[in-house]
Amino acid sequence: MLHKSESNSLDRLRIVLASSEAVPWSKTGGLADVSTALAKSLAAVGHDVTLVVPYHRQTEFVRDHKEEIHNSGVQLRIPVGTKTVLGTVFWTHVPSSNLRVLLIDQPEYFDRAGLYQSPSGDYSDNCERFVFFSRAVVSTIEHLVLRPHIVHANDWQTGLAPALIELEKRGAPGFEDTRSIFTIHNLAFQGWFPADAMKLTGLDWKHFNWQQMECHNQLNLLKTGIAFADFLTTVSPTYAKEIQTPEFGCGLHELLEHRRDDLVGILNGVDTDTWCPESDPFLPSNFNADNFAANKPICKSHLQDRLGLPDRPDAPLFGMVSRMTDQKGLDLITEVAQKLVEQNLQIAFLGTGNERYEWMLRELARKHPDKVSTTIGFDERLAHQIEAGSDFYLMPSRYEPCGLNQMYSLAYGTVPLVRAVGGLADSVVDTNVDSIANGTATGIVFRKYDGGTFFDAVSRCLKLYQDPTNHHKVIRAGMRYDSTWSRSANEYLATYENTLKRRPRTSLATRVTESKDHVAP
Ligand code: ADP
Ligand code: GLC
Numbered sequence: 001m002l003h004k005s006e007s008n009s010l011d012r013l014r015i016v017l018a019s020s021e022a023v024p025w026s027k028t029g030g031l032a033d034v035s036t037a038l039a040k041s042l043a044a045v046g047h048d049v050t051l052v053v054p055y056h057r058q059t060e061f062v063r064d065h066k067e068e069i070h071n072s073g074v075q076l077r078i079p080v081g082t083k084t085v086l087g088t089v090f091w092t093h094v095p096s097s098n099l100r101v102l103l104i105d106q107p108e109y110f111d112r113a114g115l116y117q118s119p120s121g122d123y124s125d126n127c128e129r130f131v132f133f134s135r136a137v138v139s140t141i142e143h144l145v146l147r148p149h150i151v152h153a154n155d156w157q158t159g160l161a162p163a164l165i166e167l168e169k170r171g172a173p174g175f176e177d178t179r180s181i182f183t184i185h186n187l188a189f190q191g192w193f194p195a196d197a198m199k200l201t202g203l204d205w206k207h208f209n210w211q212q213m214e215c216h217n218q219l220n221l222l223k224t225g226i227a228f229a230d231f232l233t234t235v236s237p238t239y240a241k242e243i244q245t246p247e248f249g250c251g252l253h254e255l256l257e258h259r260r261d262d263l264v265g266i267l268n269g270v271d272t273d274t275w276c277p278e279s280d281p282f283l284p285s286n287f288n289a290d291n292f293a294a295n296k297p298i299c300k301s302h303l304q305d306r307l308g309l310p311d312r313p314d315a316p317l318f319g320m321v322s323r324m325t326d327q328k329g330l331d332l333i334t335e336v337a338q339k340l341v342e343q344n345l346q347i348a349f350l351g352t353g354n355e356r357y358e359w360m361l362r363e364l365a366r367k368h369p370d371k372v373s374t375t376i377g378f379d380e381r382l383a384h385q386i387e388a389g390s391d392f393y394l395m396p397s398r399y400e401p402c403g404l405n406q407m408y409s410l411a412y413g414t415v416p417l418v419r420a421v422g423g424l425a426d427s428v429v430d431t432n433v434d435s436i437a438n439g440t441a442t443g444i445v446f447r448k449y450d451g452g453t454f455f456d457a458v459s460r461c462l463k464l465y466q467d468p469t470n471h472h473k474v475i476r477a478g479m480r481y482d483s484t485w486s487r488s489a490n491e492y493l494a495t496y497e498n499t500l501k502r503r504p505r506t507s508l509a510t511r512v513t514e515s516k517d518h519v520a521p
Contacts, residue, residue: 010497014048015039016148018137020130020157021115022051023274025059025092025103028115029323030268030404031155031185034235036094037271041489043099050146052137054110054129055090055103068092069103074143076104078135080128081200085109087136089143102144104136127193130221131200134160138169147174150496152181156191159225160201163213166228167203170504179499182229184222186401187243187250188327191221215251226255231499232263233492235402236423240265248399264495267426268402269485270411275384277412282384289479292413293472296388303389306382307373309346316465317346318458319390319414321383321405324353324361329396329419334360335451336458341368343462347394348386349374387412392461396446396454400424406443410478415464415471416443417457427483431464431474442478 019035043049076087153161162180169175242248284302287295365374393409402423406416418424428443435441446457
């Protein structure tokens with residue numbers, strides 16, 4: 001229960017958001033954008049927000065031109081298995097925001113070229129690294145007497161945190177009013193480790209059971225977060241439903257279905273400080289919904305020039321900025337690649353990922369230099385220029401928890417071609433006679449995951465491009481779509497408040513383990 005004296009302070013919640021990546025300090029994907037944007041939006045409406053992230057090597061690259069990073073003097077001594085691992089808390093903040101950011105320094109774990117993997121695969125000590133980080137978050141809360149109402153953990157890397165709150169800190173000094181929230185950004189990455197890794201967590205083996213931390217005799221840190229958090233969210237309403245089905249549930253659909261009353265889907269937003277065509281410093285020409293027809297072509301021609309594509313206003317330019325993985329529909333693109341280059345179009349790819357896809361897209365560009373450009377790498381500036389300079393954006397995802405690029409595309413007047421899954425289904429309205437007539441059409445949407453259906457959708461884009469009146473109508477509707485973070489942040493606040501009003505849950509864990517004790521292997 002909330003203390004009576006505290007109930008009024010719901011106006012100013014103390015929120016600790018824990019994430020393994022956050023822009024501008026570290027990023028591999030959308031989680032980084034979302035962590036900072038959500039934390040900033042909550043802080044902007046007056047809540048006391050602390051964002052906690054690892055002090056990755058990447059952070060050093062942004063040091064020069066961002067806010068100073070200071071040593072707080074707080075030293076952590078974190079038990080990880082039989083070791084005690086030392087950590088240091090650094091602090092900084094987001095320029096022009098009252099958001100406090102804490103960076104957990106542990107050079108052996110985080111001073112590495114990649115966040116989670118080297119070119120040869122996942123780091124073998126990932127479990128140890130993120131057990132350390134989750135415990136460091138809880139320890140930092142104690143050291144700095146943050147007394148949070150909400151500890152909001154994200155994805156498997158912080159999946160242990162809700163378990164620590166539930167099993168070690170429930171009602172403890174400094175945690176009297178704390179509830180935990182766990183957000184699933186991508187159910188496919190679960191943090192699986194051999195059973196023996198359970199020893200690293202410091203938790204009792206009795207929790208290594210099929211309803212809490214164990215999955216197919218492996219430790220599963222995403223499942224741990226799902227089992228122990230007071231409330232669960234995921235990043236779109238459609239994905240919240242999808243993950244309760246065998247098709248999208250990645251083996252956890254039964255647990256998620258069981259927790260369906262504690263699960264809500266909240267669509268991510270766009271951080272307009274970073275993604276706004278009117279003020280974007282990476283663009284050769286800025287634009288808005290009124291002047292895009294004059295200024296966006298300048299971005300297109302600059303992009304074509306930069307990428308070595310012929311400056312052809314008559315050919316629609318398709319962009320794609322993405323992790324190159326099965327999730328993002330790269331197999332569909334592979335399947336129809338030959339047919340695509342036979343059309344009057346150009347495509348700009350930017351991404352890294354699966355070598356097979358990188359090679360295929362490089363080859364496509366090598367064979368068709370006047371039609372295709374492929375950039376393998378991570379390039380923030382080029383990502384913005386592709387969003388602004390393209391006419392259409394390709395996002396034929398196999399599944400998509402939310403997806404940010406389709407929303408950046410809408411904001412940048414670049415019509416997204418998406419598959420109707422997850423957040424793509426929730427943010428893009430297909431173009432047809434009715435939606436054109438009533439002004440709601442914002443993109444091209446297809447359903448069936450096959451090459452033919454995807455190619456038909458591309459053909460619909462080509463047709464739309466030949467019809468400037470309707471094309472501009474679709475662009476304008478997309479640019480006016482409200483994807484601001486304040487909408488999403490309000491939904492998170494409502495979720496926090498509802499969770500705080502509930503009694504802390506007696507965890508599923510406590511209820512099930514009595515009958516299903518596990519014997520340590
Ligand atoms: P996911 O998190 O599944 O990768 P999202 O659409 O949620 O997909 O977010 C991806 C984020 O990462 C976007 O901000 C996108 O612009 C960015 N991004 C992905 N690949 C690259 C890249 N190669 N260079 C620059 N930005 C990239
Ligand atoms: C994940 C998902 C993506 C989502 C992002 C941020 O990486 O794949 O769809 O937008 O998290 O929530």
